[in-house]
Amino acid sequence: xxxxxxxxxxxxxxxxxxxxxxxxxxxxxxxxxxxxxxxxxxxxxxxxxxxxxxxxxxxxxxxxxxxxxxxxxxxxxxxxxxxxxxxxxxxxxxxxxxxxxxxxxxxxxxxxxxxxxxxxxxxxxxxxxxxxxxxxxxxx
Numbered sequence: 001x002x003x004x005x006x007x008x009x010x011x012x013x014x015x016x017x018x019x020x021x022x023x024x025x026x027x028x029x030x031x032x033x034x035x036x037x038x039x040x041x042x043x044x045x046x047x048x049x050x051x052x053x054x055x056x057x058x059x060x061x062x063x064x065x066x067x068x069x070x071x072x073x074x075x076x077x078x079x080x081x082x083x084x085x086x087x088x089x090x091x092x093x094x095x096x097x098x099x100x101x102x103x104x105x106x107x108x109x110x111x112x113x114x115x116x117x118x119x120x121x122x123x124x125x126x127x128x129x130x131x132x133x134x135x136x137x138x139x140x
Contacts, residue, residue: 001073003079004079004082004083006079006083006086006087007069007073007079007082007083008073010083010086010087010089010090011066011070011086013090014062014065014066014089014090014093015066017058017094018058018059018062021051021054021097022055022059024051024055025052025055028048028051028052029048029052034048044103044108047101047103050100050101050103051101054096054097054100057096057100057117058093058097061093061117061120061121061124064128065089065120065123065124065127068124068127068128068131069085069086071131072127072130072134075131075134077130077134081130082127089123089124089127092116092123095116096116096117096120099113099116100113
């Protein structure tokens with residue numbers, strides 16, 4: 001299992017990021033006197049909305065990535081392959097968070113933010129496919 005240590009750390013970084021964003025979102029809402037729940041108006045120019053949305057993006061993306069990452073360890077895919085996929089995904093998520101929180105044109109839909117989100121989805125699909133192939137004993 002030690003061979004998967006870099007992947008385990010990457011998965012834990014993703015979990016920690018989700019927790020930190022939840023704290024940031026909740027405390028930002030509290031300081032602004034806003035109740036929990038969705039932020040209205042849903043406007044990318046609204047920092048509070050972007051904080052909430054980037055947290056929710058992370059929460060939505062976490063299970064579809066974490067589950068196949070853990071399964072990949074169970075079926076024995078190459079530790080280097082898994083670590084590469086995990087850390088590429090971590091980098092994409094961190095850049096996505098930074099871009100969205102900064103705001104401006106890059107944070108608008110159809111821009112770099114969308115490219116990052118789609119890139120993360122593609123890495124997840126590659127992870128799922130690689131894990132599935134290993135589970136049916138095809139070389140990966």
